[in-house]
Amino acid sequence: MGIRLGEPRMPALLTGHGRPGFYLRVLQEGEVGAGDPITLVHRDPAGLTVRRVSQLLYTAARDAASLRAALAVPALSEGWKESFRQLLAAGVRPGNAGLAPQAASEPAYPGFRRFAVTRVVRESARVVSVHLDPGDGGAVSSWLPGQYVPVRLVDADGPVVRSYSLSTPTGPRMRISVKREGRGSGLVHALRVGAAVEVAAPRGGFGFDPSAAEPAVLVSAGIGVTPLLSCLLAQAATRPERRIVWVHVARSPAEHSLAAEADAALARMPAAVRHLRYTAADAATRGDAAGRLTLEALADLGVDAAFSAYVCGPDGFAAGVRGMLDALGLPATAVHVESFGSAAAGGTAGRSAHPPSRSAHPPSPPAAGGPPVTFARAGVTTGFDPSRWGNLLELAEACDVPVRWSCRTGVCHSCETSLVDGAVDYEPEPLEPPGGELVLVCCARPTAAVTLDL
Ligand code: FES
Known part of the structure; x- marks a missing residue:
């Protein structure tokens, strides 16, 4: 719609004004044409309109009673119902759990936190495990099996951010196990006991549930x-x-x-x-x-x-x-x-939607200035030049960084991404803002150096 009308904000305008359009399920086939009369044969007892149901999912104008009423409408598809169940389960948590249930889980802390290397173990010819304790003496945050952490290290060429899977399911300390393959993993292999490392909160993962019954x-x-x-x-x-x-x-x-x-x-x-x-x-x-x-x-x-x-x-x-x-x-x-992400640095997690045809890379020609943007999973850092890219999604695409998207105007939350570090502003404003440490990359521009979990 936005492309056809030459107005990129059109999906957001339609949805925001309560006229989203909708599809009808065909119960009995027949000919339908312009000018045919529409006759109301039944009204749902709860009295929910299409406009209200759309509002419940796409805007913050929702309450638990309305969500429950929508869940009781037999005609509503299972997909919509599942979104409403997620919204009810999420309660008052910021963000839209109905549109982005997994991404809407918030990391334990914003940005990076200082950790100290407490143990280094060689696991095989090219893999070391590094054990990490919080350097501030605080407790290590818990994580889920299969999750990973963005790690920031520095060498003479500047900071490097990479994401590494945690190879243990519980503390007391974090452990990453990293294969030596490039600059980031080379810095991990050079770490010795007592070294300081900046580590962002655990995130992502498979959603593995050890209590599940199926094999x-x-x-x-x-x-x-x-x-x-x-x-x-x-x-x-x-x-x-x-x-x-x-x-x-x-x-x-x-x-x-x-x-x-x-x-x-x-x-x-x-x-x-x-x-x-x-x-x-x-x-x-x-x-x-x-x-x-x-x-x-x-x-x-x-x-x-x-x-x-x-x-x-x-x-x-x-x-x-x-x-x-x-x-x-x-x-x-x-x-x-x-x-693996395109950096293939070992234990690096990547996204499977909209995979690029080649490995992630800095934009060509290189960006001339602008706030630095780091795609942590892809292992790419580049400047954000506002004269070339309208938002972080366009920059990610210019770098062949895998990223999900659909509406590109802040409506659907498909592009919701964890903001590891930094700050953004929005143009256009999303219909409903993402949760705490999340960003909708399709309409966000960096206002300072940012690190994204992409
Ligand atoms: S909110 Fe739909 S692609 Fe970003």
Whole structure:
């Protein structure tokens, strides 16, 4: 609508003025034309109008009684009802849990906090684990299995921000396990006990629930094991009897990180099975099966449509596994994938929607000034030049940084992103502001240096 009318704010104007338009479900087929009369045959007893239902979802003009009334309307689709359930569950929390239920969970603290390195452990030829305690003596915030933290380090060329999965499910201290692959991970590998590191609050993750009843398959490749090990350890600690299929692919035993820890957890889980594969030619026979993972192997392990699946690894691997799970009948909603970000710095989580055709990169030509913007997952920092980009979404696209979007005018919250650090203003103003440490990148411009969880 905005593109056709040459007015980018049109979706926001339509929705904001209470005339959003709507689709009708066809109950009985027939011919409909302009000028046909419309006859009211039934009015819902709750008296909710289309305008009011739209308002309830897209604006802050809502209350619990109206949400409950909307939930009781039989004609309302399950999608709308689920949004209203999320809004009711979220209570008065800022942001729109109906449109962005996962992103609307707030991080434990804003910006970065100083941590100290308390232990460094070499896990394999190219992976180290770094244990971190809050440097201010405060308590470490809790996190969920599979979540990651943005980490800010500094070298002679300036600050570097990267996101790394937490490889344990609980404290007392955080642990990141990082493969050496580039500038950011090189700085992590150079850390020694006592060094200071800036760490933002845990965020993201698969939504892995150790209390869930259905069987689960956890599939990882390489350093993608880190978030899944956290899930496995949480499962072993809380409900070890759950049926878990643990699948891991590494190049060789020398590059197989955190193996002993995973095996110890699996040994405490009577219904769990392990399936390990090494892909290097001289190590292929040392796993539980030789060579690359196959659909037949997953089927032989008993993985079927009743399972939920959690997958982390390089993009090609994750896409292949997703295809196998689809072939085994798992519904898309049961498959949770974290692929490495374009920096591929190890344990780095990326988004799967609107994936770019190539790796993230600084804009071309380079930005000439403007507030620095860091895309933490993609590992890209660049200036925001307002003469070239109208908002942070356009800058992300210029850098091929994966990002979700739909309306591009602050209505749908599809582009809601965690603001790790910094400040923005909006043009146009979103219909409903995002929650505390979140930003709608489609209509936001930085007013200072910002770090985004993208
Ligand atoms: S709010 Fe819809 S894309 Fe940003």
